[in-house]
Amino acid sequence: MTSSLPGPAGPAAGADGHAGEDLLAGYAAGTLQTIEVWSVEAHLTGCAGCRSALSAQVDTERLARNRSVLLARAALGDGGRARRLLGRCGLPEHLLRLLGATPSLRRSWLLSVLGVLAVVAGEAAAVKYGWIPGGGPGRLAGYRDPAVVAPFLLLAPLLVLAGVAAAFLPMFDPAYRLAVAAPFSGFTLLLVRTLSALTAALVPVIAAAFLLPGPGWLPVALLLPSLALCAFALAAATVMGPRAAAVTAGVLWAVPVLLLATTHGPLPIVQRNAQFACAAVLCASAVVLLARRDRFEWGWMR
Amino acid sequence: MDEMTLNVTAVAVRADGLSRRYGATRALDEVGLNLERGITGLLGPNGAGKTTLLSILATVSEPDAGRVSVFGLDPRDGAERVEIRRRLGYLPQDLGYHRHFTVAAFLDYVAILKEITGRRDRAEEVARVLAAIGLEDRARTRIRALSGGMRQRLGIAQALLGRPDLLILDEPTAGLDPEQRLRFRELLSDLPGNPVIVLSTHQADDIAAICPQVIVLLQGRVHFAGTPAGLAATAAGRVWAANERDARAHLSWRGADNRWRHVGDRPPDDAELVPPTVEDGYLLLSHAAGAR
Numbered sequence: 001m002t003s004s005l006p007g008p009a010g011p012a013a014g015a016d017g018h019a020g021e022d023l024l025a026g027y028a029a030g031t032l033q034t035i036e037v038w039s040v041e042a043h044l045t046g047c048a049g050c051r052s053a054l055s056a057q058v059d060t061e062r063l064a065r066n067r068s069v070l071l072a073r074a075a076l077g078d079g080g081r082a083r084r085l086l087g088r089c090g091l092p093e094h095l096l097r098l099l100g101a102t103p104s105l106r107r108s109w110l111l112s113v114l115g116v117l118a119v120v121a122g123e124a125a126a127v128k129y130g131w132i133p134g135g136g137p138g139r140l141a142g143y144r145d146p147a148v149v150a151p152f153l154l155l156a157p158l159l160v161l162a163g164v165a166a167a168f169l170p171m172f173d174p175a176y177r178l179a180v181a182a183p184f185s186g187f188t189l190l191l192v193r194t195l196s197a198l199t200a201a202l203v204p205v206i207a208a209a210f211l212l213p214g215p216g217w218l219p220v221a222l223l224l225p226s227l228a229l230c231a232f233a234l235a236a237a238t239v240m241g242p243r244a245a246a247v248t249a250g251v252l253w254a255v256p257v258l259l260l261a262t263t264h265g266p267l268p269i270v271q272r273n274a275q276f277a278c279a280a281v282l283c284a285s286a287v288v289l290l291a292r293r294d295r296f297e298w299g300w301m302r
Numbered sequence: 303m304d305e306m307t308l309n310v311t312a313v314a315v316r317a318d319g320l321s322r323r324y325g326a327t328r329a330l331d332e333v334g335l336n337l338e339r340g341i342t343g344l345l346g347p348n349g350a351g352k353t354t355l356l357s358i359l360a361t362v363s364e365p366d367a368g369r370v371s372v373f374g375l376d377p378r379d380g381a382e383r384v385e386i387r388r389r390l391g392y393l394p395q396d397l398g399y400h401r402h403f404t405v406a407a408f409l410d411y412v413a414i415l416k417e418i419t420g421r422r423d424r425a426e427e428v429a430r431v432l433a434a435i436g437l438e439d440r441a442r443t444r445i446r447a448l449s450g451g452m453r454q455r456l457g458i459a460q461a462l463l464g465r466p467d468l469l470i471l472d473e474p475t476a477g478l479d480p481e482q483r484l485r486f487r488e489l490l491s492d493l494p495g496n497p498v499i500v501l502s503t504h505q506a507d508d509i510a511a512i513c514p515q516v517i518v519l520l521q522g523r524v525h526f527a528g529t530p531a532g533l534a535a536t537a538a539g540r541v542w543a544a545n546e547r548d549a550r551a552h553l554s555w556r557g558a559d560n561r562w563r564h565v566g567d568r569p570p571d572d573a574e575l576v577p578p579t580v581e582d583g584y585l586l587l588s589h590a591a592g593a594r
Contacts, residue, residue, distance in 0.1 A: 064433075075404060097414055
C-alpha cells in the first residue's frame with residue numbers, strides 16, 4: 001500500500017511515495033504539523049520499510065531517559081487522597097511530601113496510642129479494684145469520681161510531648177546527618193515534623209479524653225497544656241541540647257501538676273487559671289523560638 | 303574577577319589548623335589541607351580522624367579550633383554555611399536509612415532537603431541518579447529489602463542529587479564488590495563539571511586507581527599530601543623482594559608470585575630492590591607513625 005504524503009508545503013516526501021528522511025526525523029523529534037503526523041502515521045501502518053527507517057531516527061538516549069523518569073514518577077506516586085486534598089488547599093507539594101515522609105509520624109502515633117491505652121487500662125483497673133479512692137478535695141458536684149482522670153491529665157500532655165520529641169530528636173532520625181548537611185531550612189523542617197507528630201499524637205489523646213469519665217470540656221482543655229509543653233520544649237532546645245530540653249519540659253510539667261493534684265485534686269490542672277498559665281507559656285515559647293530560630297536554621301552538630 | 307581572586311579560588315577547599323577532641327581523644331590535631339578540583343583521596347587506618355575531618359568539611363560538625371574555607375565561603379557564618387550546603391553532596395559513614403522508605407521515596411526526600419522543590423525536576427533528578435548507579439529497576443523496592451552493596455550505592459546516589467560542586471564521600475567503596483567498585487570509579491571519573499571530590503578509604507588501590515591527589519591522615523595529623531606517585535616514591539629504595547622471610551624488615555608478606563616482599567630500611571640477604579607501590583608508601587608511613 002502506498003499513501004500520498006504532504007505536498008509542497010511540508011518536508012519533502014521520498015520520490016517513490018515513501019516518507020523521506022527529513023519527514024521521519026521530524027516525526028521522531030515531534031516537530032511536525034498535526035496534518036503531517038497523520039499522513040506519516042497512515043503511511044507507517046502499511047509500510048515496514050519506513051517503520052524500520054523511523055527507528056533509526058529515534059533518539060535512544062532520550063527514550064531511555066524518559067523511561068527512567070516515568071519509572072521514578074510511578075514509584076513516587078501522587079501521595080494518596082489526603083495529600084491531594086491538602087494540595088488543593090494551596091499547600092506546596094514538596095512540604096506535603098515532607099509531611100508524609102516525616103518518619104516519626106508513625107512512631108509518635110504508635111507511642112501515643114500505646115500510652116493512652118496503658119493509661120486508660122490502668123485507670124479502669126484502678127477503679128475496678130478501688131485503688132483510687134472516690135471523692136477528694138477536688139470533688140465537683142455532678143462528677144462521681146474526678147480522681148479517676150488524674151493520671152490521664154498528668155500523662156496526656158507528656159504523651160504528646162514524647163511524640164513531638166520523637167520527631168525532632170536527632171537520635172530518632174537515622175539520616176539526621178543528611179538533613180544537617182542539606183541547604184533546606186532546618187527551622188521549616190522542624191516545624192513540619194513537629195506539626196505532623198503533634199497531629200498524630202493529639203488524635204488518640206483527645207479521643208481517649210472523650211471516652212474517660214469527667215466533664216465534657218476535658219478533651220478541649222487538654223489542647224493548650226499539650227501545645228504549651230511542646231512549644232516550651234522547642235524553645236528550650238535553642239538554649240540547651242534537644243534531649244535535655246525534652247526532659248526539662250517533662251519535669252517542669254510533672255512537678256507542679258503532681259503538687260496541684262495532691263493538694264487540690266485533678267481538675268484544677270486544666271481549669272481556668274492553669275489554662276491562662278499555659279497560654280502564657282505558649283506565647284513566651286513561641287517568641288523565644290522565633291527569635292532564636294537560627295539555631296535550627298543553620299544547625300551544626302557537636 | 304581580578305588576578306588575585308583567581309589565585310585564591312584555584313584552591314577550592316582550604317583548611318588550616320583544624321583540631322577536634324572527643325573527651326580525652328584527640329581526633330584531629332592541627333590539620334591543614336588544600337583541595338583542588340578533581341578527586342582527592344584521604345587515606346588512613348580506622349580511627350585516624352578521616353570521618354571527623356570529612357564531617358567538618360561537610361559543615362555537619364564544628365571544629366574546636368581552626369578555619370575552613372569552601373569556595374571562598376566561611377562555614378562559621380550561617381548564611382554562607384547554607385550556601386556551601388547548596389553546592390554539597392555528602393555521603394556520611396554508616397549512613398542510616400528510614401527502612402520503610404522505598405528507594406525512590408528516600409531519594410525524593412533527600413532531593414527536597416536539597417531544595418529541588420519542583421515535582422517534575424525531582425522526578426528527573428531521582429531518575430538520573432538511579433540510572434547513574436544502576437538501581438533503576440529498584441525504584442519501588444523498600445530499603446530494608448536491599449543488600450548492603452545496594453544500600454551503599456543508594457548512599458552514593460543521594461550524594462549525587464543536584465549535581466554538587468563539592469562531593470564528600472566517606473568510605474564510598476565499603477561493601478561494594480570488585481565489579482561495583484570498578485563501576486563506581488568509572489562514575490566518579492566521568493562526572494561532568496569537574497567537581498571537587500574528596501573520598502576517604504583505607505584501601506590504597508582505590509587511591510592509586512582514581513585519585514590524582516592523596517592525603518595520608520594518621521592519628522589525627524596529615525603525614526603526606528601529594529600525588530600517589532609521590533607517596534609511592536617515599537618508599538623508594540626500601541622495598542625488596544626475596545625468597546626468604548626477614549625478621550629485620552618492618553613488614554613482610556608473601557606475594558602472589560610466592561616471593562617475600564619486604565618493606566624496611568635494610569635489605570635482607572639475596573634480595574632485589576623492586577619499585578614501590580602506593581601501598582608500600584602508605585605502609586611505611588603508618589609504620590613510622592606507629593613507632594613514634
